[in-house]
Amino acid sequence: MNNTIDPERLRQRLADARAERLQASLQRRHRKEAVFRGLGLGAVCLALGFLAVLLFTIFSQGMSAFRSSHVQLTLEFDAQRLGDAGSERERLEQYQTWLDEALLRALDAPESRASAVRPLLSAAAVYQVRDRLEDVAARPGGRATLWVLASDEVDLIQTGVVDRAWPEAARSLSDQHLAWIDRLSEAELLERRYNRAFFTGADSREPEVAGIWGAVVGSFLTLVVTLALAFPVGVATAVYLEEFAPRNRLTDLIELNINNLAAVPSIIFGLLGLAIFINTLGMPRSAPLVGGLVLTLITLPTIIIATRSALRAVPNSLRDAATGMGASRLQVTLHHVLPMAMPGILTGTIIGLAQALGETAPLLMIGMVAFIANVPSGFADPATVLPVQIFIWSDSPERAFIAKTSAAIMVLLGFLAVMNLAAVLLRRRFEHRLK
């Protein structure tokens, strides 16, 4: 019988089993490790993938807004008739008649009524004609060939946003209009050209002439107010807290308060602006001045926190050396610490301003959401800002505003990218200097 147990072999088998178990467990643990690591990478990729989708969607929708459809027309005019027209309105009617005639000629549809072809052209086309013919019309008569804006409906067909295959009732242009568009395209009289109005105009009810310049100027004026107030106040506060204030419960509380302000929802600042600046102090609604004040309160914590960390990064040896040379505390700060910390402070300020540039909700509260067709020229003029313009356009029922909104977002993101790039470069310099 071979039932004696060889202790040596048993030990061996036990050891093998243990090694196997360990091996298996190790494998399991390493698999888990790989999965964990993969999850981490996956999370980063998910977030970045979303960013890519977001940007791609916006950019692909917005590119088309930088060009708009134009129609080339040859106007035959007679200056005599303009002279007869007395008022501005009569002159405009005269221009409209010439424009209609030119369009009918271009379409080769003399039997059609002018009102039937007008949906092809923008309502602003007649003003374009007036502006271009003003001096040409000094001649007794003749022809002038010029590109005028087509309507937004034509542009939507041209960009394919509105599908020609849709039933006629679902489109704002009839089949007859589509045929005319084809005729113009074949004759190379219809072209998508650089959309100047988008960069130079203010808001408009007509999508094809609505522009962002008014909003850009509004944003600029608002940010000027913000910078002028938030920078000195923010830096002064940070200097006090970092260089002068005693460490006690009060300064602790102030610090907590500032950190909290940085996390208060921005719409609350809008409520403050409405209740205090507009209703109590009687400041004008929709004005860059009030917008700037509200944004100042929003950016202050950002600037204060950034300035404090910049001041903290300045080595104490510098302060000691200056004090040793007989400088007063304020002189140490003003002549040595602040210049040293300035790139860091400016970085924080730029980041704060970038945040202010993208802020929308509080400005809605103080009335900057009104429809404003003029470019603002002062701090008390009614104005709107870029993000609010984006909000207004995204709310518009016209399809053509979708591309406009995306294009305006591209411009806004462009500004933000430039500001953040500047901040990054400044920060590099700052870190370099302190090394």
Added chain:
Amino acid sequence: MNTLQLTVLLAGLAVLFFWLGRWRARQLARVQGGFKHLHSRPDYYGLVAALWVGLPSLLVLVIWWMLEDRVIAQIVLAALPEAMAPASAAQQELVLTRLRLINSGALLVPDGVHWQQATEQFRVLTERSQYGRQALVLALAVIAGALSWWRIRPAQAARTQIERLLHGFILLCTSLAVLTTAVIVLSVLFESLTFFQAVSPWTFLFGTQWSPQMAIRVEQIGASGAFGAVPLFVGTLMVAGIALVVAIPVGLMSAIYLSEYARPGVRDVLKPLLEVLAGIPTVVYGFFAALTMGPLVRDLFAGIGFDGVSPQSALAVGLVMGVMIIPVISSLSDDVIRAVPLSLRDASEGLGATRGETIRHVVLPAALPGIMGGILLATSRAIGETMIVLMAAGLAAHLTLNPLEAVTTVTVQIATLLIGDQAFDSPKTLAAFALGLLLFVTTLVLNLIALIIVRRYREQYD
């Protein structure tokens, strides 16, 4: 001469007196035998003179500017004959606005001898006020400047004076930061109290019907009971909850990967890219949520047989908001994870734990308070976020727990109630302030807890 020109002139005067003051200090020093006899450097003497030119006159300018309108209005109104005397405050305002427009040339003078008289008086008074203001301000600037210039003595502690002033300015700025919080509380609280006189806080906090648009007429407020904010709370919590469900795992795992696994070169590229998400304005997220995500979610669910999903579903809004707050969680968690001392990691790995086990069993528990702080801050962001929900969520308040339906949130209601012109004292507007108060208090509590946790945590390992 308008206000801008006057200010420029004042600045010029200040510069002039700066030069004069510095020159005088130098002269005085030279007479006594050198700069060492001056208490401060000559620049400080110039600065004192310049400040005496600028500050008092600017102060007077601002005060005059603020009072001017009211004083003129009072005089003109008092002089109006019986027939034209405005009865109410609103009428008064109307008359004054007309006078102002006439004066600026935007409106023609209406017929009637009274209007002509009033217009003339208004014009004369405005003109006089302008001249008076200019004369007073300039005279004050020159006299104050000259006096301070005259009083410059070598023993004068010019630097101390300047420093005391600057110190005051710094203190003033610091108090402004504190004042902001106080003003927020006061402005929101005051309007809310008025609101709670019309609607009881109980109905507001626990009512389930929200339809402020019904209460246009005053007698409807109490009766309609349309200010029950529970549907808004549920909507807000649902959207914020979905956002957190997205943001916490993604944000936390990103932070772990970036701080523990990624090589420095990779990290330097990925981290700023991730932070781009935080730099994108919320209005952009809102546009994306409304135009792309909403329809996408609806179509996805229609594809698997769920019809009738709202394009403004809480799910779509919450998803986009979740992406927006990923960087809040990831960058804060990243900071706290990196702050965990290396010795803890070394000890764990020395005992044979894998990287992942070290992270799960050692690093994360050690960093937990800081991570909780980050999550609380992210919650406060999600609750207070306005643009995404305003553009992509619903406006009507339904009390529902279904994430596929359209819900509305506190911030949406605040915004829609206050956009556009409306009488300021209507309960509709006041309701927005009551909601604002609630929002402020909620986020305040969340922020404070988060900040205190994070601070304690920092002290633990510092």
